[in-house]
Amino acid sequence: MQDPLKAICDDDLERRWLWISLLLAGGMGFLLGMYALKSNLHPPSNVETIDSSRLHLTEEFAEDNLGVKENEDGSLTVTMVAARYGFFPPVIEVPTDTPVKFRVASADVLHGFHVPYTNAATMIVPGYVSEVSTSFPTAGTYSFLCNEYCGLGHDSMWSRLTVVNKTDGGDK
Amino acid sequence: MNNKTSASLGLANMWVAFIFFAVAAVLGLYQTVERMDIIPGLKSPELYFASVSTHGVLMGFVLTTFFVMGFGYYAASTSLKQEIWSKPFAWFGFWLSLIGVLIAAVPLLTGNASVLYTFYPPLMAHPAFYIGATLLVVGSWVWCLQMVMMMSSWKKANPGETVPLVMYGTTANAILWFITSLGVASEVLFQLIPWSLGIIDTVDVGLARTLFSWTLHAIVYFWLFPAYIALYTLVPAAAGGRVFSDQMGRVAFILLLLFSVPIGFHHLYMDPFQAAGWKFLHMTGTFMVSVPTLLTGFTVIASLEVAGRLRGGKGLFGWIGALPWNNPIVLAALLALLMLTFGGFGGMINASYSMNAMVHNTQWITGHFHLIFAGTTVIMYFGTAYYLWPKMSGKALYSTKLAVYQLWFWFIGMLVLTLPWHQLGIAGQPRRISSTPYDESLVQSWITAEYAMIAGGLVLVVSALMLVYNLFKTHGNAQAETNLEVEYAESLHSTARMPKLMNSFGFWVALIVIYMVASYGYPILQFFLMETFGTVPWSI
Numbered sequence: 042m043q044d045p046l047k048a049i050c051d052d053d054l055e056r057r058w059l060w061i062s063l064l065l066a067g068g069m070g071f072l073l074g075m076y077a078l079k080s081n082l083h084p085p086s087n088v089e090t091i092d093s094s095r096l097h098l099t100e101e102f103a104e105d106n107l108g109v110k111e112n113e114d115g116s117l118t119v120t121m122v123a124a125r126y127g128f129f130p131p132v133i134e135v136p137t138d139t140p141v142k143f144r145v146a147s148a149d150v151l152h153g154f155h156v157p158y159t160n161a162a163t164m165i166v167p168g169y170v171s172e173v174s175t176s177f178p179t180a181g182t183y184s185f186l187c188n189e190y191c192g193l194g195h196d197s198m199w200s201r202l203t204v205v206n207k208t209d210g211g212d213k
Numbered sequence: 214m215n216n217k218t219s220a221s222l223g224l225a226n227m228w229v230a231f232i233f234f235a236v237a238a239v240l241g242l243y244q245t246v247e248r249m250d251i252i253p254g255l256k257s258p259e260l261y262f263a264s265v266s267t268h269g270v271l272m273g274f275v276l277t278t279f280f281v282m283g284f285g286y287y288a289a290s291t292s293l294k295q296e297i298w299s300k301p302f303a304w305f306g307f308w309l310s311l312i313g314v315l316i317a318a319v320p321l322l323t324g325n326a327s328v329l330y331t332f333y334p335p336l337m338a339h340p341a342f343y344i345g346a347t348l349l350v351v352g353s354w355v356w357c358l359q360m361v362m363m364m365s366s367w368k369k370a371n372p373g374e375t376v377p378l379v380m381y382g383t384t385a386n387a388i389l390w391f392i393t394s395l396g397v398a399s400e401v402l403f404q405l406i407p408w409s410l411g412i413i414d415t416v417d418v419g420l421a422r423t424l425f426s427w428t429l430h431a432i433v434y435f436w437l438f439p440a441y442i443a444l445y446t447l448v449p450a451a452a453g454g455r456v457f458s459d460q461m462g463r464v465a466f467i468l469l470l471l472f473s474v475p476i477g478f479h480h481l482y483m484d485p486f487q488a489a490g491w492k493f494l495h496m497t498g499t500f501m502v503s504v505p506t507l508l509t510g511f512t513v514i515a516s517l518e519v520a521g522r523l524r525g526g527k528g529l530f531g532w533i534g535a536l537p538w539n540n541p542i543v544l545a546a547l548l549a550l551l552m553l554t555f556g557g558f559g560g561m562i563n564a565s566y567s568m569n570a571m572v573h574n575t576q577w578i579t580g581h582f583h584l585i586f587a588g589t590t591v592i593m594y595f596g597t598a599y600y601l602w603p604k605m606s607g608k609a610l611y612s613t614k615l616a617v618y619q620l621w622f623w624f625i626g627m628l629v630l631t632l633p634w635h636q637l638g639i640a641g642q643p644r645r646i647s648s649t650p651y652d653e654s655l656v657q658s659w660i661t662a663e664y665a666m667i668a669g670g671l672v673l674v675v676s677a678l679m680l681v682y683n684l685f686k687t688h689g690n691a692q693a694e695t696n697l698e699v700e701y702a703e704s705l706h707s708t709a710r711m712p713k714l715m716n717s718f719g720f721w722v723a724l725i726v727i728y729m730v731a732s733y734g735y736p737i738l739q740f741f742l743m744e745t746f747g748t749v750p751w752s753i
Binding site: 080084090092 | 258419458461492504507508565566643706743746747
């Protein structure tokens with residue numbers, strides 16, 4: 042069979058390299074794609090709008106309803122509001138090895154959150170609800186940082202996330 | 214032929230580029246010191262974020278756009294042996310862009326546009342910032358039109374002949390930039406300017422970010438293009454060899470043109486408002502765009518090997534030592550390729566749909582794009598400037614030795630700056646911060662890398678000033694340049710029978726339009742199909 046790349050490339054050595062490049066790029070894309078699909082590891086991609094100026098009037102993001110809630114299947118949902126310059130509620134505690142779904146809305150500008158050394162991260166965009174699912178295998182106190190420039194006080198926008206051992210957590 | 218108009222256009226544009234570059238480099242050093250909190254009196258978020266915004270705009274928009282325009286005008290007229298299509302129009306574009314920069318500089322320097330160069334609505338800057346940036350882009354469209362007109366008029370005058378590779382690449386970049394800039398242009402013209410003037414009350418931040426992502430990735434290829442063009446066309450000749458394959462250069466340029474715009478969603482991986490499937494589609498395109506870079510690596514290294522062997526280099530690696538390491542443009546190319554290799558590895562992580570979550574918006578990203586842009590791309594701007602300055606000014610380069618030291622300083626400074634940044638990113642340091650008031654244990658783990666960052670910044674500023682000094686002194690050099698001819702590398706393989714598709718752009722532009730509709734059509738349309746809530750402006 043004739044090499045289909047022969048039409049654009051006369052040199053044998055270079056054509057071989059072109060094949061390697063295509064396989065490398067295609068292979069990387071394929072492997073990462075398959076890995077993401079198999080382990081259900083997707084970036085936070087929730088398409089859901091919300092009126093950021095009226096968060097307090099929604100049921101879900103009203104102040105009293107924020108925080109960690111247990112779902113029927115034992116997983117957790119953490120509802121949070123990001124506003125200059127803090128996360129609400131500021132202290133969060135979750136057990137190890139439990140599926141946690143963060144649902145976060147911004148009350149003002151762009152924010153983001155990232156828990157260093159984990160893949161718990163998302164942008165928080167006014168007008169939209171961010172949703173990110175993960176779980177934390179290692180107990181400890183983690184920093185919960187705003188990782189998107191949100192104004193002159195951006196540096197001081199951070200809080201803590203405590204991960205406790207599932208067995209120590211009692212009946213929580 | 215040394216075309217006088219294109220030489221003055223080249224020099225004027227590149228001087229604007231390098232003067233603003235030097236200012237931005239000094240700001241960069243200040244930022245490395247400020248963000249580390251070691252001098253308490255220096256701490257000021259107002260000044261820091263004004264500086265970061267200015268640094269980003271000057272490096273990303275001003276250095277690049279003016280360098281690309283200057284290089285394009287000079288390369289077009291010297292390779293086609295043809296006058297600039299319209300001289301007054303070219304100067305009009307130059308002045309429009311420069312006035313735009315000066316208008317935007319006022320709010321930037323006074324802290325009224327500290328919204329970073331990515332604009333970040335709903336933070337709102339003074340309208341003059343958006344208007345100035347728009348004028349810069351509109352001025353650059355003048356350049357795009359000139360390049361397209363010069364290539365097509367040359368083809369009419371030389372039917373059946375192959376457009377020189379340098380011009381083919383430059384025209385590809387002009388087309389790329391026009392298509393690329395439409396995203397940010399729509400954001401600024403239909404959303405940000407009316408909003409900042411109070412004509413509309415709110416903006417949809419999701420739509421604004423989607424439009425910006427259209428521009429945000431391909432713009433880096435607009436910056437990178439002249440570096441690649443120089444690698445293919447100037448470096449092999451300067452090293453004493455030939456370009457291994459002219460045709461593969463064209464394939465690389467076409468692939469860059471085709472794959473760099475419809476893949477912008479890898480900047481939105483962590484954003485809500487776009488579904489995972491679209492992000493997945495854009496990821497596959499992101500991996501495809503590495504193919505032209507891999508191809509460029511092969512062709513350029515093969516071309517250098519040809520040169521090294523012609524110079525008497527023997528054995529598997531002997532040709533490397535035989536290369537003219539003291540020739541600035543060749544040295545720049547070798548260092549650029551090294552930095553491209555490091556930066557490329559990091560890029561694979563950011564490009565990956567799932568791994569990116571670990572490094573998103575951390576200092577890792579800053580490290581990545583400084584390696585590829587400030588490293589690979591900008592060092593090729595330096596090498597190209599050292600090569601072209603004597604030809605454009607008619608004076609011999611003031612000091613080749615100083616140029617060689619300057620390039621090594623830039624390379625070392627950039628590695629010392631960016632490799633620790635990758636480590637900081639993995640250790641969770643956010644990229645856009647002016648201080649580190651976080652948990653002690655976290656902050657302690659960052660200290661060593663941060664001192665390295667300051668050292669790197671210092672070396673880079675010295676290097677930046679050495680460049681400007683050398684170019685400035687060249688104009689006053691008593692010694693005239695003896696060789697005013699720009700030597701573009703000949704191809705090792707014959708270019709006589711060039712397929713029509715590799716000598717024109719019509720088909721490729723049609724393909725890009727189809728690809729763009731497929732990858733951006735619905736993601737943009739969705740904002741008009743669902744109920745969205747706009748956001749009012751916020752001051753910084």
